[in-house]
Amino acid sequence: MAEGTTSRASLTLESTIASVNVVEEAALEYARAAGFSPDIASHLSMVAGEAAANAVIHGNKQDSAKRITATFEIAGPALKITIADQGAGLDPDTIPDPLAPENLLRSSGRGVFLMRAFMDEVNFRKLNPGTEITLVKRRT
Amino acid sequence: MAEGTTSRASLTLESTIASVNVVEEAALEYARAAGFSPDIASHLSMVAGEAAANAVIHGNKQDSAKRITATFEIAGPALKITIADQGAGLDPDTIPDPLAPENLLRSSGRGVFLMRAFMDEVNFRKLNPGTEITLVKRRT
Amino acid sequence: MSMKYTTRQVDGVTILDLSGRITLGDGSVTLRDAVKDVLTKGSKSILLNLENVDYIDSSGLGELVSAFTTVKNQGGELKLLHLTTKVHDLLQITKLYTVFDIKDDEASAIGSFAA
Amino acid sequence: MSMKYTTRQVDGVTILDLSGRITLGDGSVTLRDAVKDVLTKGSKSILLNLENVDYIDSSGLGELVSAFTTVKNQGGELKLLHLTTKVHDLLQITKLYTVFDIKDDEASAIGSFAA
Ligand SMILES: Nc1ncnc2c1ncn2[C@@H]1O[C@H](COP(=O)(O)OP(=O)(O)O)[C@@H](O)[C@H]1O
Numbered sequence A, B: 001m002a003e004g005t006t007s008r009a010s011l012t013l014e015s016t017i018a019s020v021n022v023v024e025e026a027a028l029e030y031a032r033a034a035g036f037s038p039d040i041a042s043h044l045s046m047v048a049g050e051a052a053a054n055a056v057i058h059g060n061k062q063d064s065a066k067r068i069t070a071t072f073e074i075a076g077p078a079l080k081i082t083i084a085d086q087g088a089g090l091d092p093d094t095i096p097d098p099l100a101p102e103n104l105l106r107s108s109g110r111g112v113f114l115m116r117a118f119m120d121e122v123n124f125r126k127l128n129p130g131t132e133i134t135l136v137k138r139r140t
Numbered sequence C, D: 001m002s003m004k005y006t007t008r009q010v011d012g013v014t015i016l017d018l019s020g021r022i023t024l025g026d027g028s029v030t031l032r033d034a035v036k037d038v039l040t041k042g043s044k045s046i047l048l049n050l051e052n053v054d055y056i057d058s059s060g061l062g063e064l065v066s067a068f069t070t071v072k073n074q075g076g077e078l079k080l081l082h083l084t085t086k087v088h089d090l091l092q093i094t095k096l097y098t099v100f101d102i103k104d105d106e107a108s109a110i111g112s113f114a115a
């Protein structure tokens, strides 16, 4: 896809694991379309899946009345993904550090850390109600 | 998923081949979630991809200003998929029969035929502008 | 995700061992280029081994038909080998089963070319 | 799509050859059940061969850690064999590389268990 091209996709999905898989697959497609290498596309897909899983599980608590939305935007050299839920919200500053010795053997708590490790930008925004997370990866 | 459960997903996607792949993957996920066998899920995915490809290519003619929408609904024993575009529309009665001897060696024209072969219901509806195609498959 | 192939020569027949998906986009283009390439190199007896092709859509079917007619128009023959059940069913319902010469056994498939 | 595994016994060590994806949902559940099953059968020396695992997410990492602590709490040992680069990198950035005993060679991995 040529530099400067902007494309957009938006998905409104129910709060299920199937929806997490759909977000992963969509992220993989758009990462490829944006020209990312297979390895980076795979990381982008994984991280988008982490954000979608959080929206489904922690945010909407798999409530069948609630939806998650995912958007994908290829703008110039970057892929921007947003994932939003209708849950109670979160304070990103309170998320425990999974690298701290006392957390190293926990069986969860590595999702947001992986997002930050693999993406160039990770931002949380409070919705009313819910959380929107924005993930940006730039081609270098 | 229990009988009677209704779940809904809706996707708004740009008019690209990447979007066709996203629709195929989403159809595969929801077909599995609806309890269809792997073979039928694969056919459902293929046929949803045919409808999305038609929306992108024949409908929106890959115009970057136009979008396609796809919805997935699991209702009781059925999966219902709709695909809509913003194109010039079509008259389904004018689609040539790909089984007619004079069409057998054509390199295209089998998409709608395959939809009808694999789905329980295939309906076309005229939008303003565009086409909406509804595909229904019931679990038996 | 998309299609891959390798090429073998046996008794004057070029066998293309295809694997993956022959679908809209990459898969169809790869098949077209592969067949063109074989024809350019002067071989006109082509056997497509579809044993490892598990997914074809209407674009892929269209590419198979195109390959068939392209080879035929140049005085050659294109045959199909080892269909999976899925691909077999697809050729059956689209009546393409009657168009293609479809083989189950590689040795006799090779022997069946006009040479 | 999701994870599969087969089980082998070598010199008192149970080797699980895993393949596919260890992710939220099926993949993680399969791993948990597999390890439980081995423990139930009385074996406490477990080697997870990850050679054919090409995709792990944070749930999968969590399941690996759970399996490790479950086996350890029962007085056993769980080690990892043949990491792909991708999985290796994931264990490195999450510092889990320091938690697990990770092996490159099957024979010496088997010899390293307390028995
Ligand atoms: N969308 C969200 N809504 C509410 N809370 C969230 C959301 N995403 C993450 N969290 C909170 O942040 C914590 C850390 O998330 P994460 O790093 O992904 O690890 P995990 O999901 O394995 O717990 C979660 O346990 C949860 O409390």
Ligand SMILES: Nc1ncnc2c1ncn2[C@@H]1O[C@H](COP(=O)(O)OP(=O)(O)O)[C@@H](O)[C@H]1O
Pocket: B050, B054, B055, B058, B059, B060, B085, B087, B088, B089, B090, B095, B107, B108, B109, B110, B111, B112, B113, B131, C058
């Ligand atoms: N969404 C659409 N908008 C406009 N025309 C369409 C649409 N879908 C199908 N058509 C028309 O119907 C014809 C048959 O479609 P199809 O059976 O899928 O075969 P193919 O796409 O290979 O031509 C197309 O060639 C096109 O003219």
